[in-house]
Amino acid sequence: EIAVTQSPATLSVSPGERATFSCGASQSVSSNLAWYQQRPGQAPRLLIYATTTRATGIPARFSGSGSGTEFTLTISSLQSEDFAVYYCQQYKTWPWTFGQGTKVEIK
């Protein structure tokens, strides 16, 4: 099983600032990585798949990068609705696995 690790666990950011968080895999997943946003009390929402491709309707301020074992999600200018928990997920090898999440909170 591929272990997926996210850092930091919590990120404190002011509205309008840039937020960057990391996702690491215990072995290469190539570009088979997705990112999700989960707001309190809601289901996760797909943001990015195939490392860099934004899902339908996702604003351009969200971008993904990386390959192999190291990946990054960047939110260029945080909006109030972006304060949430973000998860990465690998789909290179069964079972699909998620990171433990990064909570983005208001600074």
Place this chain on the structure above:
Amino acid sequence: QVQLVESGGGVVQPGRSLRLSCAASGFTFSSHGIHWVRQAPGKGLEWVAVISFDGSKRYYADSVKGRFTIARDNSKNTVYLEMNSLRPEDTAVYYCAKGDSGWFGDWGQGTLVIVSS
């Protein structure tokens, strides 16, 4: 638009069984694989099981293998998760999600399962 609606959650004693349902609409159900993903209270996401578009392939997480069974009825646009020998650590919100290429593009709102005596 794609809609996935889970039902069947509730409180159940350890060792008992429960069946969850996921009713789908807004897409050609019989052409897509469906997953179950769960989230324990205050915790992260855990993939549980998947069934292929025609039901011929099923995969499970090790944590539920031998206890949970995923099935589908394409005539009813519904996927089921039969959960047997439930344990307290199975307590979670269970989401069904549509996905064929590895990622989960559409999710239901989830149904809460509490395993407690």
